[in-house]
Amino acid sequence: MKRLAVAVIFVLIALTFAGCALTPYHPSTVETVAARTFDVYVCGAVANEGFYSVEAGTSWTELVSLAGLLAQSIMPEFYTDTITGDVDRLVINYYDGQKACNCVNANSVAIAMRLPIANIPDWVVERIADHIEAHGTIRNKQQLAQALGDAAEDFCYRFFVDMVDYEKAD
DSSP: OHHHHHHHHHHHHHHHHHTOTTSSOOOOOOOOOOOOEEEEEEEESBSSOEEEEEETTOBHHHHHHHHOBOTTEEOOTTTTSBOOSOOOEEEEEEEOSSSEEOOEETTSHHHHTTOOBTTBOHHHHHHHHHHHHHHOSOOSHHHHHHHHGGGHHHHGGGEEOOTTTOOOOO
């Protein structure tokens, strides 16, 4: 019995040093993994709202630059970080000259109910609500600009169209 145990130990040691696949030390193999790609909806105070495909490791700054920054845009605090996980949207807020402000969903309940909204004059809320009542959900910045009329340049960046409502303009 003692001889059998010694023989088994001897064989195991021999196999270990011989590089047999039965050893506990396996050479590491590096597998090539395709980079993950994310479709991220960028909206708010940007020139071109829409979906952008970016690979994991892309910086938030690169993503926002694809959508086009405006003079009023505020980069998020994490702008130097890279995209590493699942993300589906990014809302870029704005600076009103005195403070940072959050963009408002143009199709929100607050607009539909014509409620007061911080940093948005009541007449702007009225114009958007009237447009929605007449034409339905606002689907992109071009429709928002139509709703705002001559005030579009001054107020369009303060709103966003949520990704569930978004349709690319023709």
